[in-house]
Amino acid sequence: MAYYDYKVAGASLPPPLTDKLRLYHVEMNPYGHRVLLVLEAKRAKYEVYRLDPLNLPAWFRAKNPRLKIPVLEIPTDQGDKYLFESVVICDYLDEKYAANPLHSRDPYVKAQDRLLIERFNELIKGSLECFDTNFAFGSEQIIQTLDIFEKELASRGTYYFGGDRPGMLDYMIWPWVERLYLLRCVNEKKFDEKKTIFPNFADWGDQMQLDRVVKKHSSSPAEYFDYYKNARTHTMGYYL
Amino acid sequence: MAYYDYKVAGASLPPPLTDKLRLYHVEMNPYGHRVLLVLEAKRAKYEVYRLDPLNLPAWFRAKNPRLKIPVLEIPTDQGDKYLFESVVICDYLDEKYAANPLHSRDPYVKAQDRLLIERFNELIKGSLECFDTNFAFGSEQIIQTLDIFEKELASRGTYYFGGDRPGMLDYMIWPWVERLYLLRCVNEKKFDEKKTIFPNFADWGDQMQLDRVVKKHSSSPAEYFDYYKNARTHTMGYYL
Numbered sequence: 483m484a485y486y487d488y489k490v491a492g493a494s495l496p497p498p499l500t501d502k503l504r505l506y507h508v509e510m511n512p513y514g515h516r517v518l519l520v521l522e523a524k525r526a527k528y529e530v531y532r533l534d535p536l537n538l539p540a541w542f543r544a545k546n547p548r549l550k551i552p553v554l555e556i557p558t559d560q561g562d563k564y565l566f567e568s569v570v571i572c573d574y575l576d577e578k579y580a581a582n583p584l585h586s587r588d589p590y591v592k593a594q595d596r597l598l599i600e601r602f603n604e605l606i607k608g609s610l611e612c613f614d615t616n617f618a619f620g621s622e623q624i625i626q627t628l629d630i631f632e633k634e635l636a637s638r639g640t641y642y643f644g645g646d647r648p649g650m651l652d653y654m655i656w657p658w659v660e661r662l663y664l665l666r667c668v669n670e671k672k673f674d675e676k677k678t679i680f681p682n683f684a685d686w687g688d689q690m691q692l693d694r695v696v697k698k699h700s701s702s703p704a705e706y707f708d709y710y711k712n713a714r715t716h717t718m719g720y721y722l
Numbered sequence: 723m724a725y726y727d728y729k730v731a732g733a734s735l736p737p738p739l740t741d742k743l744r745l746y747h748v749e750m751n752p753y754g755h756r757v758l759l760v761l762e763a764k765r766a767k768y769e770v771y772r773l774d775p776l777n778l779p780a781w782f783r784a785k786n787p788r789l790k791i792p793v794l795e796i797p798t799d800q801g802d803k804y805l806f807e808s809v810v811i812c813d814y815l816d817e818k819y820a821a822n823p824l825h826s827r828d829p830y831v832k833a834q835d836r837l838l839i840e841r842f843n844e845l846i847k848g849s850l851e852c853f854d855t856n857f858a859f860g861s862e863q864i865i866q867t868l869d870i871f872e873k874e875l876a877s878r879g880t881y882y883f884g885g886d887r888p889g890m891l892d893y894m895i896w897p898w899v900e901r902l903y904l905l906r907c908v909n910e911k912k913f914d915e916k917k918t919i920f921p922n923f924a925d926w927g928d929q930m931q932l933d934r935v936v937k938k939h940s941s942s943p944a945e946y947f948d949y950y951k952n953a954r955t956h957t958m959g960y961y962l
Contacts, residue, residue, distance in 0.1 A: 577829035
């Protein structure tokens with residue numbers, strides 16, 4: 483992964499914001515990945531400060547006592563402020579920056595998309611189950627969630643959940659889907675078999691990989707595979 | 723409680739919507755209470771169908787297999803649809819109906835309010851703890867959460883979280899605060915002592931009780947006290 487303005491958060495407080503937003507991010511963290519995608523989709527000016535989750539700087543702990551990650555630092559009338567929760571951050575960016583609206587303008591479609599983003603949490607939980615303890619149970623949760631998204635794409639009849647281009651729902655779920663491709667490194671045949679059960683979703687994934695925004699912040703299946711292979715030694719970074 | 727157009731959901735599917743929205747609600751359910759407040763604040767036309775959570779009609783189960791409550795039924799281009807999750811429903815209503823905007827137009831303030839609505843879940847969890855098993859732990863969670871809201875009101879320097887009138891954050895937390903007053907029935911002296919620790923929040927509560935919207939859907943401390951006294955015999959209705 484190569485971001486522009488990619489810095490390591492060190493012992494001293496970063497300077498006040500000037501012309502850029504600032505994301506505090508743990509490398510390979512999927513929630514931070516969401517924010518990176520939306521920053522890029524909105525063509526915002528931003529810099530990324532890399533955090534070591536096992537060694538958070540004192541100034542970061544002081545300004546963020548609940549130790550939430552990712553954090554977006556933004557300019558406000560009351561000075562630079564921290565904003566938390568990837569979904570709240572991304573909705574903020576979509577409202578603040580008019581370029582390339584990501585949420586539907588139809589309040590009902592937007593509400594549906596928000597419910598689907600929440601529903602997707604079951605795939606996230608399933609991935610954690612797989613990783614941790616219970617592969618059979620976890621993969622069943624993943625399959626059940628993918629089935630919902632497969633049917634949703636079919637009923638929308640569009641390439642993307644957002645229509646003819648990726649929208650908020652597409653970007654909110656993408657980080658975990660990009661990581662699912664690492665399963666191809668584990669068992670190529672089984673992965674390709676599963677893919678045929680979800681033809682619309684598989685096509686969506688292929689399209690997403692070609693998206694300018696997605697490409698900017700993508701890692702390869704092999705990179706994820708290597709990362710998660712070693713993840714037991716740095717689970718903090720995985721969970722955060 | 724007396725709503726206009728308050729009906730009991732029976733064995734047969736209600737007719738399609740004509741000129742009103744329709745809320746499926748379990749009496750005394752605080753999440754449904756949120757939606758009632760926002761429907762009223764937006765001056766929407768609505769009817770309320772009362773559900774018995776221990777005896778949900780077959781048509782309701784079929785249209786809502788995850789058995790989520792409350793549900794708002796709304797007209798869309800694809801016919802009448804169910805919408806779930808009180809916060810999503812309320813945001814939908816605020817976007818759909820221009821009258822009396824409840825969210826701040828400032829995306830940062832709106833994001834802060836969304837985070838505070840989420841933070842308030844800890845008071846909800848605390849209330850359940852008190853009710854269930856662990857009064858000491860639960861009341862500590864309540865006190866800690868109230869402290870955050872006390873400081874937030876002080877720092878905003880306004881009567882309401884929404885400024886000079888109640889906004890989305892005010893209405894989203896109100897149902898549980900209204901229920902907190904039942905503690906006065908348990909121990910009046912202790913309740914009044916606690917109240918003095920949170921002067922801004924206590925004033926806010928007094929103001930809220932005078933609000934037209936709040937008054938429309940309020941129950942008295944004695945009514946809540948009676949309800950929760952018997953709640954062990956109908957916990958389903960309490961939890962849903």
